[in-house]
Amino acid sequence: MSRAPGFADRSADACADAQLQANLKSAVLHFQRNRAKAFAAFPGSEAARDLVRDVKDAALSRLPDLLRELERSVTALGGAVHWARDGAEACAILAEIAAEAEASTAVKGKSMVTEEIALNPALEAAGLEVYETDLAEYIIQLAGEPPSHIMAPAVHKNRRQVGELFAKKLGAEYTEDPTELTNIARTTLRRRFLRADLGVTGANAALADSGIVVLVENEGNIRMSTTAPRVHVAVMGIEKVLPGPAEAAAMLAVLARSASGQKMSSYTSFLAGPRRDGERDGAQAFHLVLLDNGRSRILADPELRQTLRCLRCGACLNVCPVYEKAGGHAWGSPYCGPIGTCMTPLLGKGRGRDLPFACTGCGACAEVCPARIDLPGVIMALRRKAAEDPAFPDPAERGGPPLSAAAAKLFVKVAGSPGLFRAAASLARTLDPGLALASRLAPGLRAWTRTRKPPRLRTPFTASWPALARNLKGQALKGGRP
Amino acid sequence: MSDESREHILSALEDALAQAPVASGPAAPAFPEPADPAAPDWPALAREVTTNGGRFALARSAAEARGALASLVKAFGVRRAVLWDHPALARLGLADTLAKAGVEVAPPDLAPAEFKEAASECDLGVTGADAVILESGTVVAIARPGRERATSLFPPVHLALVTRETEILPGIADLGPWLARQRGEDGRPPSAIHCITGPSSTADIELVKVRGVHGPTTLAVVAVEENA
Amino acid sequence: MRPLPARHSGDPNPASDPVRVQLFVPCLVENLAPEIAEATARVLTRAGAEVALPPGQTCCGQPLYKSGRHAEARDLALRFLDVFSGPDPVVAPSGSCVAMVKAYPKLLAHDPARAEAARALAGRTFELSQFLVDVLGVEDLGAELPMAAAYHDSCQVSRTLGVREQPRKLLAKVRGLDLREPSRPAACCGFGGTFSVQFPEVSASLTAEKAADLAATGAQAVVCAEPSCLLNLRSHLDKNSPDLGIRCLHLAEVLNSGFGGAS
Numbered sequence: 001m002s003r004a005p006g007f008a009d010r011s012a013d014a015c016a017d018a019q020l021q022a023n024l025k026s027a028v029l030h031f032q033r034n035r036a037k038a039f040a041a042f043p044g045s046e047a048a049r050d051l052v053r054d055v056k057d058a059a060l061s062r063l064p065d066l067l068r069e070l071e072r073s074v075t076a077l078g079g080a081v082h083w084a085r086d087g088a089e090a091c092a093i094l095a096e097i098a099a100e101a102e103a104s105t106a107v108k109g110k111s112m113v114t115e116e117i118a119l120n121p122a123l124e125a126a127g128l129e130v131y132e133t134d135l136a137e138y139i140i141q142l143a144g145e146p147p148s149h150i151m152a153p154a155v156h157k158n159r160r161q162v163g164e165l166f167a168k169k170l171g172a173e174y175t176e177d178p179t180e181l182t183n184i185a186r187t188t189l190r191r192r193f194l195r196a197d198l199g200v201t202g203a204n205a206a207l208a209d210s211g212i213v214v215l216v217e218n219e220g221n222i223r224m225s226t227t228a229p230r231v232h233v234a235v236m237g238i239e240k241v242l243p244g245p246a247e248a249a250a251m252l253a254v255l256a257r258s259a260s261g262q263k264m265s266s267y268t269s270f271l272a273g274p275r276r277d278g279e280r281d282g283a284q285a286f287h288l289v290l291l292d293n294g295r296s297r298i299l300a301d302p303e304l305r306q307t308l309r310c311l312r313c314g315a316c317l318n319v320c321p322v323y324e325k326a327g328g329h330a331w332g333s334p335y336c337g338p339i340g341t342c343m344t345p346l347l348g349k350g351r352g353r354d355l356p357f358a359c360t361g362c363g364a365c366a367e368v369c370p371a372r373i374d375l376p377g378v379i380m381a382l383r384r385k386a387a388e389d390p391a392f393p394d395p396a397e398r399g400g401p402p403l404s405a406a407a408a409k410l411f412v413k414v415a416g417s418p419g420l421f422r423a424a425a426s427l428a429r430t431l432d433p434g435l436a437l438a439s440r441l442a443p444g445l446r447a448w449t450r451t452r453k454p455p456r457l458r459t460p461f462t463a464s465w466p467a468l469a470r471n472l473k474g475q476a477l478k479g480g481r482p
Numbered sequence: 483m484s485d486e487s488r489e490h491i492l493s494a495l496e497d498a499l500a501q502a503p504v505a506s507g508p509a510a511p512a513f514p515e516p517a518d519p520a521a522p523d524w525p526a527l528a529r530e531v532t533t534n535g536g537r538f539a540l541a542r543s544a545a546e547a548r549g550a551l552a553s554l555v556k557a558f559g560v561r562r563a564v565l566w567d568h569p570a571l572a573r574l575g576l577a578d579t580l581a582k583a584g585v586e587v588a589p590p591d592l593a594p595a596e597f598k599e600a601a602s603e604c605d606l607g608v609t610g611a612d613a614v615i616l617e618s619g620t621v622v623a624i625a626r627p628g629r630e631r632a633t634s635l636f637p638p639v640h641l642a643l644v645t646r647e648t649e650i651l652p653g654i655a656d657l658g659p660w661l662a663r664q665r666g667e668d669g670r671p672p673s674a675i676h677c678i679t680g681p682s683s684t685a686d687i688e689l690v691k692v693r694g695v696h697g698p699t700t701l702a703v704v705a706v707e708e709n710a
Numbered sequence: 711m712r713p714l715p716a717r718h719s720g721d722p723n724p725a726s727d728p729v730r731v732q733l734f735v736p737c738l739v740e741n742l743a744p745e746i747a748e749a750t751a752r753v754l755t756r757a758g759a760e761v762a763l764p765p766g767q768t769c770c771g772q773p774l775y776k777s778g779r780h781a782e783a784r785d786l787a788l789r790f791l792d793v794f795s796g797p798d799p800v801v802a803p804s805g806s807c808v809a810m811v812k813a814y815p816k817l818l819a820h821d822p823a824r825a826e827a828a829r830a831l832a833g834r835t836f837e838l839s840q841f842l843v844d845v846l847g848v849e850d851l852g853a854e855l856p857m858a859a860a861y862h863d864s865c866q867v868s869r870t871l872g873v874r875e876q877p878r879k880l881l882a883k884v885r886g887l888d889l890r891e892p893s894r895p896a897a898c899c900g901f902g903g904t905f906s907v908q909f910p911e912v913s914a915s916l917t918a919e920k921a922a923d924l925a926a927t928g929a930q931a932v933v934c935a936e937p938s939c940l941l942n943l944r945s946h947l948d949k950n951s952p953d954l955g956i957r958c959l960h961l962a963e964v965l966n967s968g969f970g971g972a973s
Contacts, residue, residue: 008909015911023688030689044514054511061504064495077670083488093484135695136686152686159688178687182695189696194602210671212661220635220682220697226674227631228598238491246513249658260685262534263618264654267697268677270661276673278627280594281601292491300498302505321898325912358909360902360916361776363869380776387778401778402904408779415737415768415786425741447910451917452945461735461744465763468748472755 007358011326020156024327027155031318034261035368048253053372055247056309060299066208066241067290073211077273079286086293087117087348094119094200094233095126097287101231103128103197107189109215109222110134111202112312113235113291115147115334116347119200130200131192133221135185142169148328150336151259151314156327189221199225199283203236204312205251206288209244211272213288216255218266226271232283234271238290239299239308251311254370258313294347303381307342309371316365316375322358331355338365338375345382350393353400356382422460429457516659520652523616524705527644530619534680535693536701547706548579551608551641554702555583558639560605564588567628568610570645574706576608590628598632607633607698608641610648613660614703617653618679621703624664625674634678640698642678644705728760729846732794734802734811734835737769738937746937749962750803750838752969757848759801766793772810776903780817787814791827799845800835803962805867805936811835812871837867838962839876839935849879854968856886859959860929862920862943863896864936877935877961884964890927897923901942917946925954935961 014020039045059066071081082097084090098106106128108114120130120141132141136154140147142165147153154162159176167174172184201222205214213234215222226232242248248270256262275282299305317323317337328336333344333352341359344352356379365375385392387401387408403411414420432438435454439445448454528538541547554560563585565571580587588600601607609629613622621642625631634640651660657677664671682697693699731754735747751761771786790811794800802808812835814828842848861881867873881889900906900916921943924932932947934940937960944958 011909012911015915021915027689047512047514051511051513057504058511061499063499064492067492067495077673082484083491084484085487085490089487133696134686135684139686152689154686157687159690162687178690179692181687182684182692186695190602193696194598210665212671218682219684219695221695223631223635223676224696227635238495245661246658247511248661249655250511250513252657253654262679263530264615264620264677264679266534266678266680266683268620268679270671270675270677272671272673274673275625276627279625279630279673280592280597280627281630281632282625282674290491292487292494296491296494296498299495300501302502305504321900321916322909322912325915354908356778357905358912360865360898360900360905360913362865362898362902364865364896364898367869380778383776383778384780385778388781402908403774403777403779405779408774408777408782411769411774412782412785415771416789418766418768421737421768429741445907448907448913450910451914451949452942453949455742455941455945457741458744461740461747462763462767464744464748468751469761469763472751472761475752475755 006332006352007326007330007354010330010332011358014327014330015325019158020327021325023156023158024324027149027152028318028324031260031314035258035315035318038257038261038263042257045254048250049370049372051250052254052311052370053309055242055250056371059242059247060239060305060308063238063241063299066243067238069208070206070211070241073208074273074288077211077286079211079273079288082287082289084289084291084293087291090117090235090289090291091119091122093289094235095122097231097233098123098126098128098198101197101285103231105129105131105192105196106198106200107131107133107193107196107225107229108137109201109217109225110137110153111200111235112150112334113202113237114200116293117235117291119235128198131189131196133189133193133225134219135182138185138189139165142166146329147334148336149314149317150312156329193224193228196229198231198233199229200233200235201225203234203240204255205240205242205248206236207244207248208241212270214248215269215271216265216267218260220267223267223269226269226283227281230283231285231287232271233287233289235289235291237295238292239295255311255313258311258315258368258370294350298346304342304346304378306373307339307346307378309373310339311371313370315368315370319364319368321360321362321364326358338379342375342378342382345393353386353393356386357400357402425457425460433457513658514655517652517656520616520650522650522705526616527614527619527703527705530616531701531703534619535683536619536680536703539702539704541704541706544574544706544708547574547643547704548576550704551576551579552583554639554641555580555585555606558605558700560585560639562586562588562604563606563608564601564604564633564637566609566630566633570610570643570647570706571608574643597630601630601632601636604637606639606641607635607637608643609634611642611644612647613649613651614644615651615654615657615677620677620679623676623678624672625676626672631674631676634676635697638694638698639700639702641702641704644703646708728758730798731759731761731841732796732798732800733761733763734794734800734807735763735767736802736804736807736937738941739803742941743937743960746803746960746962749960749966750801753838753842753851753962753965754801756851757842757846759846762798764793764796770807770810772806773903775810775813775817784817787817787828788824790814791824791831794831799841800831801838801841802835803838803935803937803960805837805864805871805873806938808835808837809866809870837871837873837935839880840871840873843876843879850883851880851965853883853965854885855964857931858888858890858927858929859931859933859964860890860892860924860927861895862892862899862924862932862934862939864934864939865896865898867935868896873935880961880965881933885968887964890929892923892927894923899939899942901938903938906942917942918950921946921951925951925956929956931957931959933959933961933964
């Protein structure tokens with residue numbers, strides 16, 4: 001069993017970083033408490049989660065029709081709809097929109113899907129200046145780092161690190177005070193908003209019956225990006241379309257509570273195409289880019305398609321013991337935590353063969369998912385695929401199933417015969433009762449025993465059963481203790 | 483290229499569903515029963531608004547409403563303001579209060595570029611509220627000509643007036659039916675509806691809550707009971 | 711000699727007609743902690759059950775299943791169905807092994823006849839505390855253990871099987887036991903089977919965190935209902951904090967305490 005690269009190496013680095021460990025623990029406990037408090041005060045919460053699951057499944061079962069209806073509605077509003085099979089196509093579409101609009105600067109709201117398609121480098125290559133405007137995204141953009149949490153992308157940084165970053169990259173006077181740091185970002189970015197040509201956002205949902213795009217945030221940067229610039233482009237995964245307002249309300253009832261413990265986020269916006277005659281703000285042109293990038297493939301798999309219900313709330317990350325120690329960067333993907341484990345091997349070209357095994361199977365994620373995705377079940381299905389399908393999801397990657405096919409067959413052979421099973425245990429007990437030899441030979445066991453004293457192999461229970469059985473019979477007859 | 487991709491994606495989805503239809507749950511999702519229209523519950527609204535970091539005041543007359551505005555102007559040193567073109571603002575005589583306090587009000591007929599500039603230099607934006615959600619203390623603002631998005635976004639202080647024009651929604655679930663009703667004569671929804679719950683905020687730096695990131699630092703909600 | 715506690719009043723079976731159970735011994739317990747199986751057998755007997763050990767048990771297939779080797783796991787599942795084909799309830803001192811049996815119907819879905827047998831088996835397979843409290847209606851096993859102890863909610867027991875109250879009800883009746891809750895009772899201990907071998911740093915960090923939380927209660931013993939968590943925590947404490955002298959006990963061992971002799 002060779003040590004898997006990728007997650008194993010990155011998570012090992014994370015565990016060795018004391019500052020990161022402190023930041024992560026503090027963050028997840030904070031989010032856990034907030035979510036727990038909000039749900040404890042929400043009497044209809046279980047029904048609300050059932051509703052989200054049903055709403056999403058119903059929408060997925062009609063996805064092609066809903067997307068067609070959405071396209072008609074957006075077009076009727078004066079917007080334009082574009083379809084992208086993969087990330088490269090989506091980036092090309094956006095570059096073309098920017099070129100036609102003669103845009104030179106873009107402001108961006110936090111959007112997982114734009115990270116997924118690596119939009120920023122593509123727009124920059126096309127000659128645009130691109131500014132992330134969500135405070136955490138702005139911080140990591142300045143630092144040149146990827147996000148480490150779906151909801152709080154800069155959770156791995158503390159105030160001192162942000163202060164140093166702002167001083168270095170913005171020439172600001174050094175401060176560690178979060179309010180002062182936020183004001184620096186506000187002032188700098190306010191100028192950008194007012195001068196940008198293009199506002200790029202994701203979308204929490206799009207409503208087929210009206211063409212409305214739903215956007216949820218706390219900072220106001222998405223409102224700024226869709227109010228000040230003359231063009232608004234929303235990029236959205238095809239699985240996010242909903243039939244109409246009732247479904248949107250069902251989603252909103254649980255989204256902010258799951259993500260941050262608020263009943264509603266500071267701003268929930270329902271945007272319907274470009275501004276109307278007589279209006280003086282809002283975008284003058286609206287584009288919706290619909291992205292597949294593997295989602296249609298996920299829909300085709302009955303075991304995996306529930307992954308498409310995801311609301312991107314981040315609740316699963318916040319309760320995942322592995323996330324708490326490894327941090328988001330260990331996933332090497334814009335999607336981290338349990339949902340990241342499920343999506344990363346399936347989106348785009350797919351990668352992260354080791355991810356499904358980087359899970360203790362504790363089930364905490366499923367307990368909090370507002371869409372009732374059976375994350376542990378999906379992860380188990382992905383393990384099976386990783387073991388059975390040599391093409392899954394990136395054969396060039398090392399790592400994956402801890403038991404080779406040969407070892408698995410040997411195990412079945414031995415465990416298929418009580419005699420062989422007993423003999424194997426007996427042999428191990430004779431040769432290496434303290435598992436000392438095994439620890440030296442197997443690198444995985446070696447790592448295990450670095451921090452643990454291995455148990456000793458013992459005389460098997462079955463061997464002592466006959467005597468015990470007689471003793472228990474005596475106890476039962478006496479009606480007392482053995 | 484986009485048309486080809488459209489066909490490719492749609493047929494991939496159709497094939498996916500034909501292969502294995504989505505397991506059926508209930509025939510239709512069980513949406514909650516629509517609640518009866520709510521009477522104003524000012525204590526509930528006050529509690530939610532203040533929990534979210536906003537300010538709340540109840541004005542029992544037009545005069546009290548003007549007084550609340552005057553206090554806000556004084557507290558925040560307001561020198562320039564932008565107002566919605568809204569019957570309640572006119573009816574309550576707010577322009578008068580601002581004039582008396584020496585506050586410069588952005589003229590209503592500015593061209594879009596000038597309007598954007600002016601709004602970004604204002605200290606206060608005053609809007610009405612098309613709806614409020616009692617459960618969450620949310621104020622809902624619909625964008626229309628003369629009722630700009632920027633008014634509740636650019637200035638650091640946003641005053642939202644809850645008046646007889648405001649529909650009272652008991653819960654977040656009621657947003658669904660309400661939203662469904664917001665259609666113009668042409669059948670189109672408004673170009674923008676903003677649900678505002680508290681001032682702009684972030685906790686991105688060490689989870690320390692900071693108010694006023696890109697949107698207003700202060701949200702003031704004044705509920706006005708006009709008897710006369 | 712302390713008298714046995716009275717049976718639960720709702721119990722339809724008088725003491726002369728014991729419930730027969732088939733003891734399911736996880737392979738970890740068989741080879742690394744046989745005392746857990748002995749304690750389980752004694753506790754069940756004391757609760758009024760007649761314990762049988764079906765011959766030929768080896769492994770329920772969990773390590774294969776969790777490694778993604780489902781075809782191989784299926785072979786062991788079919789074997790398990792045969793070994794436990796008798797009609798009596800099956801009881802194991804392990805949440806994860808019971809959870810594996812509960813997954814058999816899905817694993818064998820391709821074979822409707824066997825899947826049906828698996829469903830029947832899954833319906834009569836129980837984790838120990840679940841069986842004692844929910845089936846036999848017994849909470850007081852007459853045990854005594856004057857000690858401060860902290861209970862760890864193992865993931866498979868508490869989340870997968872939903873068993874949280876039953877162990878606590880049983881422990882509440884142990885005379886002299888001072889039961890303490892850690893600050894995060896249901897936090898994962900970090901073992902996760904092969905996870906601990908593939909991702910040893912994360913695993914070790916989680917185990918250390920859990921051990922520290924349990925130790926911070928001031929308890930002299932850690933109790934849980936899952937052998938793998940137990941072995942994980944014991945191995946960690948033995949290596950890193952031997953001076954604390956914290957014992958790691960399976961729930962069955964605690965319930966078997968205070969009777970002198972073999973407990």
